[in-house]
Amino acid sequence: MSILVVGTGYVGTTTALVLAELGWRVTGLDTDDSKIKLLQQGSLPFYEDGLEALLKKHLQSGNIRFTTKTVKAIEQSDLIFICVGTPSQQDGSADLRYVKQVAMDIGRHMNGYKLIVNKSTVPVGTQEKVTRWVLEAQTRTHPFDVASNPEFLREGKALPDAMYPDRVVIGASSDHAAKLLKALYQSLKCPVVITTPKTAELIKYAANAFLATKVSYINELAKLCDKLGINVKEVAQGIGLDPRIGSSFLQAGIGYGGSCFPKDVSALLQTANEHDTELRLLEQVISINRAQHQHLLHKARQRLGTLVHKKIAVLGLAFKPDTDDIREAPAVNIIKSLLDEKAIVSVHDPVAKLPPELVHVSVTPCNTPEQALYGADAVFICTEWKSYQHIDWERIKRYMNDPNIFDGRNMLDARLMAAIGFHYQGIGYQC
C-alpha cells in the first residue's frame, strides 16, 4: 500500500514519520516549497523533540520522501491522508478551503481506487462534503472511500502521542475502508473505536472541548483560591486523585492557547448554533479563557501601582513548553496589553520567535532569561519551560530593579521565591 500524506505541518509530518516507522512507504506532499525543501534535507520546519532523528532515519531507509508535485503524488498513492489546516473563520466556524482544495485535487487526478482519510479536525458532516467534492471534480468515474480518522497528538509530545496513542478512532462508511485502516494501525496496540464518520468527527471536538473545560474550571477556582488564600495546586491534587476526575488538565494559569483548543471550541459552538442548540457551558469556557490572562496583569497593576514605564520581563512566548508554536499564545496577548499600558517589555523564549506584529515595536527579544530580567521591575512567566526552574533566581534578584514575580503558570516554588526575597504571585497560588 502506497501512502500519501497531504500537508506536512505538525500533524502531517508526524503522521508520515510514524507510518514510515511502522514500516509503510510514505510520501509527504505540501504546497509550501520551503517546507518540503527543509524536509528533503532532513530538517524539520518546526520545533518538535525527537522527530528530526526519525526524519533522518527514514530518509535513509527510503520509507519516506517529500514532494510538491501534487498530480504525480496522487496518481502513485492508494491511501491518502488529508492533514491540512482548518483555521477559524470570523464567525468561529472552521475554514474548510484547504480540505476542499485537496479533495478536488484528488478527484481530478484519481486513476483508480483510493481510500481518502481525513485527519484534519473538521466539523460534523465534512466526510460527506469531501465525498461530494471528490465526485464533482472527477473527470472519469473511479471508486473511492472517504473515512474520518481524527488526530489526538499534542504539540511538544507529538512523537510519543502518535506512536503510543490512547486510542485510534476510525469513522468509516464502508467495511472495506474500516478494515484497511485497522490493518494500517494494527501494530499500535491500542483500543480502536470504529464508528460512523460523523461520530468520529464529533469525538475529536468533544475531546478538545472537554479538556478546555477542565482548564477553565480550574482557572475559575484559582480566582476563588486567590481570595481565600488557598493553594489551587493542592486543590487540584486533592480532586485529581479521584480517578473519576483525573489529575491532568487541572493546572491553573493564564489560560489555554494553541492552534487547537481556541479554534475547536469555537467551531463546536458554531456547529451547535447551526443546529439551533445552545452549548452554554462552552460559551462560558471560552469567555473565562479570554479573560484569564488579564488576571496576571491585574495582580501586577495592584502591586506596582501602574505599569507605565515599568520594565517587564516576559519569560516564555510559546502557547506551552516544548514547542515553538505561538498561535493563540496567552503570552502574545499579555505583551500587547503591556505595550498598551506603556510598559517597557523584554522577552525570552528558548525556541519561539515574536510574531511579525510585535517585531518592529518596542519589545526587546533576548537570547537569555538573564538578559530579559536585567533591570526589570517584574517578571511575567507565561510558558513553563523547565529551564526557567534552573535560573539562579537568588543571583538574578540582585540585577532586577524590583524583585516581583508574576508566575502565570505556577511553575516556581512560591515559598522558596519568597525566602529568597521575591514578591511572588501565581494564579491561585502564593506564599
Ligand SMILES: NC(=O)c1ccc[n+]([C@@H]2O[C@H](COP(=O)([O-])OP(=O)(O)OC[C@H]3O[C@@H](n4cnc5c(N)ncnc54)[C@H](O)[C@@H]3O)[C@@H](O)[C@H]2O)c1
Ligand atoms: N497541531 C496539532 O497539535 C494538531 C493535533 C491534532 C489535530 N490537528 C488538526 O490537524 C490539522 C493540521 O494541523 P497542523 O497544526 O498540522 O497544521 P499546519 O498549519 O502546521 O500544517 C498544515 C499544512 O498543510 C499545507 N497545505 C495547505 N493546503 C495544502 C494543499 N492543498 N496541498 C498540500 N498541502 C497543503 C500547508 O502548507 C501546511 O504546511 C488541523 O485541522 C488541526 O486542527 C492539529
Ligand SMILES: O=c1ccn([C@@H]2O[C@H](COP(=O)(O)OP(=O)(O)O[C@H]3O[C@H](CO)[C@@H](O)[C@H](O)[C@H]3O)[C@@H](O)[C@H]2O)c(=O)[nH]1
Ligand atoms: O492543565 C492544563 C493543561 C493545559 N493547559 C493549556 O492548554 C493549552 C493546550 O495544551 P495541550 O492540550 O497540552 O496542547 P495541544 O498541543 O494544543 O493539544 C491539544 O489539542 C490538540 C489539537 O487538536 C489535540 O490533538 C490534543 O489532544 C490536545 O491536548 C496550552 O496552552 C496549555 O498551556 C493549561 O492551561 N492547563
